[in-house]
Amino acid sequence: MDTFSFLLQGLATAFEPIMLLYALIGVTLGTAVGVLPGIGPALTVALLLPVTYGLDAAGSLIMFAGIYYGGMYGGSTTSILLNTPGESASVITALEGNKMARAGRGGPALATAAIGSFVAGLIATLLLAFLAPHVVKLALVFGPREYFALMVLAFVTVSAAFGESAIKGLVSLFIGLALAMVGIDQLTGQTRLAFGVPQLLDGIEVTTLAVAMFALGEALFVAAQGPGNDGAVLAIKGRVKMTAQDWSRSWKAWLRGTGIGFPIGSMPAGGADIASFLSYATERNLTKHPEEFGKGAIEGVAGPEAANNAAAAGTLVPLLTLGLPTTATAAIMLAGFQQFGLQPGPLLFATAPDLVWGLIASLLVANVMLLVLNLPLIRFWILLLKIPQPWLYGGILVFATLGTLGVNPSPVELTMLVLFGTLGYLMRLYGYPIAPVVVGLILGPMAEQQLRRALSISQGDPMTLVQSPIAAVLLALAAVALILPMILRARGRGDVLAQVGQAED
Amino acid sequence: MPTKGIIPDMIRDKGGKHMKHALFGAMVAAALALPAFANDYSIMAPASPGGGWDSTARTMQEVMQAEGISSSVQVTNVPGAGGTVGLAQFVASASGDPSQLIVGGYVMVGAILTNASPVSLADVTPIARLTGEAVAIVVPAASPIQDIKGLVDAMAADPGAVSWAGGSAGGVDHITVGLLAKAAGVDPTKINYIAFSGGGEATAAILGNQVTAGISGLGEFLPQVQAGTMRLLAVSSDARIEGVDAPTLSEAGYDVVVQNWRMVAAAPGLSDEQKAQVSADIEKLAKSAGWQKALADKGWADTYLAGADFEAQLAKEIEATTAILKDIGLVQ
Numbered sequence: 001m002d003t004f005s006f007l008l009q010g011l012a013t014a015f016e017p018i019m020l021l022y023a024l025i026g027v028t029l030g031t032a033v034g035v036l037p038g039i040g041p042a043l044t045v046a047l048l049l050p051v052t053y054g055l056d057a058a059g060s061l062i063m064f065a066g067i068y069y070g071g072m073y074g075g076s077t078t079s080i081l082l083n084t085p086g087e088s089a090s091v092i093t094a095l096e097g098n099k100m101a102r103a104g105r106g107g108p109a110l111a112t113a114a115i116g117s118f119v120a121g122l123i124a125t126l127l128l129a130f131l132a133p134h135v136v137k138l139a140l141v142f143g144p145r146e147y148f149a150l151m152v153l154a155f156v157t158v159s160a161a162f163g164e165s166a167i168k169g170l171v172s173l174f175i176g177l178a179l180a181m182v183g184i185d186q187l188t189g190q191t192r193l194a195f196g197v198p199q200l201l202d203g204i205e206v207t208t209l210a211v212a213m214f215a216l217g218e219a220l221f222v223a224a225q226g227p228g229n230d231g232a233v234l235a236i237k238g239r240v241k242m243t244a245q246d247w248s249r250s251w252k253a254w255l256r257g258t259g260i261g262f263p264i265g266s267m268p269a270g271g272a273d274i275a276s277f278l279s280y281a282t283e284r285n286l287t288k289h290p291e292e293f294g295k296g297a298i299e300g301v302a303g304p305e306a307a308n309n310a311a312a313a314g315t316l317v318p319l320l321t322l323g324l325p326t327t328a329t330a331a332i333m334l335a336g337f338q339q340f341g342l343q344p345g346p347l348l349f350a351t352a353p354d355l356v357w358g359l360i361a362s363l364l365v366a367n368v369m370l371l372v373l374n375l376p377l378i379r380f381w382i383l384l385l386k387i388p389q390p391w392l393y394g395g396i397l398v399f400a401t402l403g404t405l406g407v408n409p410s411p412v413e414l415t416m417l418v419l420f421g422t423l424g425y426l427m428r429l430y431g432y433p434i435a436p437v438v439v440g441l442i443l444g445p446m447a448e449q450q451l452r453r454a455l456s457i458s459q460g461d462p463m464t465l466v467q468s469p470i471a472a473v474l475l476a477l478a479a480v481a482l483i484l485p486m487i488l489r490a491r492g493r494g495d496v497l498a499q500v501g502q503a504e505d
Numbered sequence: 506m507p508t509k510g511i512i513p514d515m516i517r518d519k520g521g522k523h524m525k526h527a528l529f530g531a532m533v534a535a536a537l538a539l540p541a542f543a544n545d546y547s548i549m550a551p552a553s554p555g556g557g558w559d560s561t562a563r564t565m566q567e568v569m570q571a572e573g574i575s576s577s578v579q580v581t582n583v584p585g586a587g588g589t590v591g592l593a594q595f596v597a598s599a600s601g602d603p604s605q606l607i608v609g610g611y612v613m614v615g616a617i618l619t620n621a622s623p624v625s626l627a628d629v630t631p632i633a634r635l636t637g638e639a640v641a642i643v644v645p646a647a648s649p650i651q652d653i654k655g656l657v658d659a660m661a662a663d664p665g666a667v668s669w670a671g672g673s674a675g676g677v678d679h680i681t682v683g684l685l686a687k688a689a690g691v692d693p694t695k696i697n698y699i700a701f702s703g704g705g706e707a708t709a710a711i712l713g714n715q716v717t718a719g720i721s722g723l724g725e726f727l728p729q730v731q732a733g734t735m736r737l738l739a740v741s742s743d744a745r746i747e748g749v750d751a752p753t754l755s756e757a758g759y760d761v762v763v764q765n766w767r768m769v770a771a772a773p774g775l776s777d778e779q780k781a782q783v784s785a786d787i788e789k790l791a792k793s794a795g796w797q798k799a800l801a802d803k804g805w806a807d808t809y810l811a812g813a814d815f816e817a818q819l820a821k822e823i824e825a826t827t828a829i830l831k832d833i834g835l836v837q
Binding site: 184 | 559563582584586587589590593615616619620621622623665666668673674675676679697699700701702705706708709710712713715716729731732734835
């Protein structure tokens, strides 16, 4: 049978009523865990694995697929509404999404995230079905030096996207990089900056930092401004649905996000977070409305949300073609395969086509189900914004604390949450951007490790970094991204950038 | 029945409490007419969901409930630092509680040493070794190196020029390369070992021809070897493995035998009766048909070893590991 008929057969299975029920359960659970900060899809799939022993192969795969895509999508809801990212890949969504919500445009922000996730999920799943064996060859070309060049590009574009005050942006970035040093050094196993606290050995959890900086920092900031503006900012103005202009600004961002997310997700050391950063930087550079960035630009939600969902599908490329799980969730799905007597590996497409195609068909079904579930829910979600401000922020504090403690119930975690929340408040007070701190924490260790691996392989010769064509091209792009804004500023567009920089908080 | 999984319930993870297994467990208990010991157990997997320790803990959970060894088993994950974060928490919170178990393994032995962990395996009550896996050495299919001797000779000629991709620094893969270098008369501090985080990153680097050789658990590489994308040069077991076409390291003339084993330990401060009860339950688990089937399904070797034999073996391994980590230069 050819690819197409396998897919049709898979779809026929996936559309049986009982399978649709499993898909619904999966996406509902997935969305729920995506919404709760700290509880990730990996843990959920692990907990559900015993439950699926009672189901047949198709049923459990469909449920996994639903959880997987649902988790990716659910994180955006809290990012947008509460400024509390549930997963590291949703951090960037909070930047523009929460601004939109506070400007009364929560409905369109959630809609563009949902539809963007759907479009990206659909395209990326089809790419997975038809191109996986080819994409994986490209992904394997990426070694440590190419990854390092990719990280440099991400650093430069993301930091350069934070406006005129380069110094403030860099200060924030370096705080993040310093925090990233905490814990055991992967390459030598030696401890750095942990001060004998065992909980610090594994470094600082990204979600703890993100939740503290975004949610706690903001709650403190709002509280410090005193009473007087209760509810005024948060009322819903305008339409719940996306306007024609929203659509026309979103669709290109969705496609670009998919184009960035899928290949980066396919790389064994890529990941949805890098994809979302690069998508944000791209949208910010290409937009016709640069003045809106930092104040709630819809492209800044549409692109990264599409990118993180496309990356989620991309992650399955190495899993299905090489048997390489590149995320914790993928690793548990692999355990799920083994329970059906499958030996995942490069031969999986050949030895178990029915299961592979069943999974791909399930992903398509889960993706549709997610849209069906979430679009009508937007009406209810945005009611949250009608809650009077003191109540809302009180709720956010409880929610953020419980979520963080839920994963890691230790006093150290709670202390970190409070300290970083205070830091976030102070940075807001003095006009330092928050996002570069989180970006530094996520990208810092990856960049450091890949650089050291590259130099270790070349036995210390730095020229190795530019001797690979891919790395050289990526570094050249990074150089352009660094120099171009300087030229633009010199030519008088600095005013716009400065304005944007100040609006960022 | 899967709808039961509302969130709070899931977090507590009464996992396999679904009908089929509960029923099956009850049937087994009734059939054997045993007085239900019905020890409730809580197993800590000191790692993230998805890894080897986590799947060991969850498989134990399944089998212990299905075989009626325990009526309720919970699994908790405390990830971090090669298991030492979980170990520290376990020692602090579980002392004297016979219902608390922790899963661990060889990687933990190395991690305790390299992290200068304040707690060690001497602070828990080791019960039994359950499974184990040999370490495999591979090269990419396109590599000019044909056998383990060729690889070791290249390393002897210029240790820095042979880059090894494997798991975490100071882990079982790293230790094996160190032992191999030492056995071949190469200075172990000179080896060029490149640590990758788990989840296939090392495999990707090998497939992409980024490194000279790869070293990891046999199970991780076997599918690639069967597909012809990697060449298997040697395994670290004490004897040839059935169905695997590669010599052992000792056969090739290097006196190195390494097994990446996984074990279960109980809380510190147990009375002799409590320890005997836990040991009896674990023995029942290891001998059960359900466990044997699970091992076969997952491709894990049965390396059950308990009591004084296990304790002696453990002490020996800790001593050897300390020596080689000092030789590599990871431990002062």
